[in-house]
Amino acid sequence: MISINKVDQLYGGTQILWGLNLEIVPGSITCIMGRNGVGKTTLLKAIMGLLPIKSGEITMEGETLNKQSAEKRAYSGIGYVPQGRDIFPMLTVEENLRIGLPVRGKRTKDSPKDIPEKIFELFPVLKDMLHRRGGDLSGGQQQQLAIGRALVLEPKVLILDEPNEGIQPNIVKQIGDVILKLNAEEGLTVILVEQKLGFARRVGKEFRLMEKGRIVAADKMENLNDSLIKQYLAV
Numbered sequence: 726m727i728s729i730n731k732v733d734q735l736y737g738g739t740q741i742l743w744g745l746n747l748e749i750v751p752g753s754i755t756c757i758m759g760r761n762g763v764g765k766t767t768l769l770k771a772i773m774g775l776l777p778i779k780s781g782e783i784t785m786e787g788e789t790l791n792k793q794s795a796e797k798r799a800y801s802g803i804g805y806v807p808q809g810r811d812i813f814p815m816l817t818v819e820e821n822l823r824i825g826l827p828v829r830g831k832r833t834k835d836s837p838k839d840i841p842e843k844i845f846e847l848f849p850v851l852k853d854m855l856h857r858r859g860g861d862l863s864g865g866q867q868q869q870l871a872i873g874r875a876l877v878l879e880p881k882v883l884i885l886d887e888p889n890e891g892i893q894p895n896i897v898k899q900i901g902d903v904i905l906k907l908n909a910e911e912g913l914t915v916i917l918v919e920q921k922l923g924f925a926r927r928v929g930k931e932f933r934l935m936e937k938g939r940i941v942a943a944d945k946m947e948n949l950n951d952s953l954i955k956q957y958l959a960v
């Protein structure tokens with residue numbers, strides 16, 4: 726589905742990603758894990774086209790994405806929920822959700838006038854708060870809004886960067902349920918950066934461990950053992 730081949734990326738003179746290889750299988754939930762600063766967010770931004778790569782190739786369904794803008798990649802079906810969820814605080818929940826509609830219209834050729842009802846079935850709180858300003862929602866509600874906004878485009882692949890950072894357990898549970906439901910019922914492919922081991926184990930099907938800008942271990946989630954955790958995740 727998405728292939729990342731020998732990708733190098735630099736910020737100024739500092740190399741962050743080093744010949745990184747990663748294969749995302751359609752219908753999988755792949756959890757990318759690793760300590761702070763290993764390059765997880767950088768990798769997701771490179772996939773989304775928010776950062777240029779120096780060398781290597783990123784493809785989706787066999788087509789190279791290297792020269793495509795982030796906007797074009799969204800049209801191609803990549804949904805992205807950034808770390809720290811940047812919703813528009815001054816816009817209402819409804820306005821935040823509507824932002825995805827024109828992209829979806831371009832993508833699927835039907836131009837829906839309304840936010841798909843499905844979003845409100847997944848996150849009922851968004852319906853209750855439709856006219857409230859995004860910035861007035863709690864952190865957990867803002868995260869649900871950020872995920873809802875990405876889902877408005879009906880992505881083929883959903884990329885989530887630490888969706889549970891600083892969020893209370895009942896909302897973490899709901900977010901996990903939504904990811905599992907979309908994956909099971911619609912075959913949505915998910916790339917998830919997650920540091921919380923419990924959540925990663927519950928939701929992830931595959932894990933990829935990162936260290937110093939490389940993938941250093943890859944397996945099914947049930948094979949994430951204590952020695953790998955100690956070596957690559959424990960602080």
Ligand SMILES: Nc1ncnc2c1ncn2[C@@H]1O[C@H](COP(=O)(O)OP(=O)(O)OP(=O)(O)O)[C@@H](O)[C@H]1O
Nearest residue numbers: 736737741759760761762763764765766767768808
């Ligand atoms: N805009 C930037 N300019 C320069 N260096 C950056 C920039 N953004 C990130 N870095 C550096 O790149 C490295 C990787 O950062 P990145 O955000 O990808 O890590 P991460 O694995 O997502 O960490 P975290 O778990 O803290 O979110 C870090 O050393 C970081 O300081």
Ligand SMILES: [Mg+2]
Nearest residue numbers: 765766767808
């Ligand atoms: Mg990060």
